[in-house]
Amino acid sequence: MKELLEKPDLKRAKEALEEYLIRDVTVQVNGLCSVNYKGRASSKLDRGERLVIKKQDSALLVHGPENYQPKNWQPEVDSYSVEVDEENEELLLEARRKNPDELVEIRFEEIETVIVTQLVDKSDLKIRGHEVDIHESIEEEPGIVEEGLKVVEREKESPAGFIDVFARDKDENYTVIEVKRNPDYNTVLQLQRYVEEIEEEFSGEIRGILVAPKMTEKILDYLEERGLEFVEVDMEDVIASYEGVDNSQRGLSDFGAQYSED
Amino acid sequence: MKELLEKPDLKRAKEALEEYLIRDVTVQVNGLCSVNYKGRASSKLDRGERLVIKKQDSALLVHGPENYQPKNWQPEVDSYSVEVDEENEELLLEARRKNPDELVEIRFEEIETVIVTQLVDKSDLKIRGHEVDIHESIEEEPGIVEEGLKVVEREKESPAGFIDVFARDKDENYTVIEVKRNPDYNTVLQLQRYVEEIEEEFSGEIRGILVAPKMTEKILDYLEERGLEFVEVDMEDVIASYEGVDNSQRGLSDFGAQYSED
DNA sequence: TGCTTGAGCTCGCGA
DNA sequence: TCGCGAGGTCAAGCA
Numbered sequence: 001m002k003e004l005l006e007k008p009d010l011k012r013a014k015e016a017l018e019e020y021l022i023r024d025v026t027v028q029v030n031g032l033c034s035v036n037y038k039g040r041a042s043s044k045l046d047r048g049e050r051l052v053i054k055k056q057d058s059a060l061l062v063h064g065p066e067n068y069q070p071k072n073w074q075p076e077v078d079s080y081s082v083e084v085d086e087e088n089e090e091l092l093l094e095a096r097r098k099n100p101d102e103l104v105e106i107r108f109e110e111i112e113t114v115i116v117t118q119l120v121d122k123s124d125l126k127i128r129g130h131e132v133d134i135h136e137s138i139e140e141e142p143g144i145v146e147e148g149l150k151v152v153e154r155e156k157e158s159p160a161g162f163i164d165v166f167a168r169d170k171d172e173n174y175t176v177i178e179v180k181r182n183p184d185y186n187t188v189l190q191l192q193r194y195v196e197e198i199e200e201e202f203s204g205e206i207r208g209i210l211v212a213p214k215m216t217e218k219i220l221d222y223l224e225e226r227g228l229e230f231v232e233v234d235m236e237d238v239i240a241s242y243e244g245v246d247n248s249q250r251g252l253s254d255f256g257a258q259y260s261e262d
Numbered sequence: 263m264k265e266l267l268e269k270p271d272l273k274r275a276k277e278a279l280e281e282y283l284i285r286d287v288t289v290q291v292n293g294l295c296s297v298n299y300k301g302r303a304s305s306k307l308d309r310g311e312r313l314v315i316k317k318q319d320s321a322l323l324v325h326g327p328e329n330y331q332p333k334n335w336q337p338e339v340d341s342y343s344v345e346v347d348e349e350n351e352e353l354l355l356e357a358r359r360k361n362p363d364e365l366v367e368i369r370f371e372e373i374e375t376v377i378v379t380q381l382v383d384k385s386d387l388k389i390r391g392h393e394v395d396i397h398e399s400i401e402e403e404p405g406i407v408e409e410g411l412k413v414v415e416r417e418k419e420s421p422a423g424f425i426d427v428f429a430r431d432k433d434e435n436y437t438v439i440e441v442k443r444n445p446d447y448n449t450v451l452q453l454q455r456y457v458e459e460i461e462e463e464f465s466g467e468i469r470g471i472l473v474a475p476k477m478t479e480k481i482l483d484y485l486e487e488r489g490l491e492f493v494e495v496d497m498e499d500v501i502a503s504y505e506g507v508d509n510s511q512r513g514l515s516d517f518g519a520q521y522s523e524d
Numbered sequence: 525t526g527c528t529t530g531a532g533c534t535c536g537c538g539a
Numbered sequence: 540t541c542g543c544g545a546g547g548t549c550a551a552g553c554a
Binding site for chain 3: 329330444
């Protein structure tokens with residue numbers, strides 16, 4: 001923690017905010033305030049006790065006592081300014097933003113606490129079932145797509161672009177695999193282009209498989225008209241195989257131990 | 263403020279959380295934690311310093327150092343549980359939810375601060391520029407759409423549905439006004455139907471005006487092909503006229519006073 | 525309760 | 540930089 005102020009007067013709060021709002025820290029302010037927003041729409045929030053958060057990328061959140069969503073916000077702020085109006089006994093915090101041109105004004109009458117921290121979070125949210133994860137799962141466990149499949153190359157370059165997974169099936173046929181979470185007509189055309197490229201390179205019958213967690217009837221027709229195939233991956237399979245990917249990063253010796261902890 | 267703990271040990275933190283998570287208070291926890299989510303999807307958030315907020319309606323937010331949106335969340339939680347694992351020296355906070363069946367697990371290794379407040383906020387966010395507000399603005403100030411326009415009826419019933427605003431222009435021509443924030447092809451067809459209905463009822467040339475804050479080229483063509491018109495309302499105009507609507511609710515005698523307070 | 529639609533959507537990807 | 544699509548979308552209105 002960098003700083004913690006309890007019931008600071010507005011001048012003291014202003015000093016802290018001026019110092020920390022522009023720095024790469026997270027600031028939490030609890031206090032009685034009213035809020036005005038003007039920009040893409042316009043909103044007015046009457047006085048009430050709220051939690052105001054400035055994040056390290058300058059995003060601003062004004063949270064009321066309820067709801068998942070903030071009452072008022074600014075995804076990224078270009079410039080902050082802080083003023084104390086001694087006459088009205090209020091602290092005015094302005095968060096301006098261009099493109100779109102927006103302004104959030106927060107008028108504090110009382111400030112309960114100011115907390116300044118620097119959050120360190122190198123990890124990223126790994127949502128499983130996303131495209132890149134399906135790739136990894138297929139590389140790790142090609143049996144998800146088809147028994148006997150052996151991955152030759154991943155992200156293989158071709159004149160038409162990068163091929164998600166390039167493999168050979170149990171009969172040694174070259175196979176192009178395209179992975180999409182939400183396949184559409186364009187996905188089919190792209191896969192077709194890849195197959196044509198590979199047919200030129202390897203001069204033979206090349207299979208093309210679209211791998212996705214879901215499929216529509218129309219796109220399936222479109223796919224089959226072009227001699228291409230579809231394999232549905234169950235999200236559960238992908239997640240299950242992904243557990244292994246996660247743990248394999250820790251080295252094989254303690255793989256069993258890690259796994260049994262779950 | 264109800265309570266503020268600085269660097270509590272996990273047992274002390276558990277006591278506080280058990281007491282306050284289920285009560286109608288807002289709890290902010292800064293600490294080093296990892297998060298698992300399983301439900302509609304599945305996600306894993308490796309250890310990192312985060313801001314965890316439990317709001318008064320039991321909503322849960324896990325904020326990282328960046329972005330407007332939380333890394334992980336639960337809009338409303340059915341039940342919380344808190345356990346301390348003394349062996350692993352961690353505090354496990356579970357937020358369960360049914361319909362959909364979801365679970366967020368937060369494992370704290372260190373807790374920097376726990377802040378408990380009760381936020382009181384009776385005001386509501388009034389977003390202006392929404393459809394209903396544009397209606398009100400037009401009724402209040404028809405000049406926004408066109409000079410000399412007089413409103414005859416609002417929400418006029420017709421066999422094709424309710425007409426947003428029914429008016430006469432400065433030449434006494436009947437005019438059908440359809441208001442949409444995000445107009446599409448269907449909006450055009452609806453307006454056309456209204457105009458046709460009114461033409462039957464009043465047997466004459468009827469104007470149809472689509473009023474919206476934005477418009478695309480294609481929909482504009484579609485509109486004009488049908489002899490209909492488009493008026494762009496600037497959000498600023500709507501908001502400006504709306505100030506009057508707001509204040510008029512207070513009664514005329516103190517209108518000036520209220521207005522000058524802004 | 526379930527479905528549909530809008531959102532100050534936000535966010536990320538690709539052209 | 541802009542446009543398009545996805546989201547654990549969320550949230551409100553309505554059948």
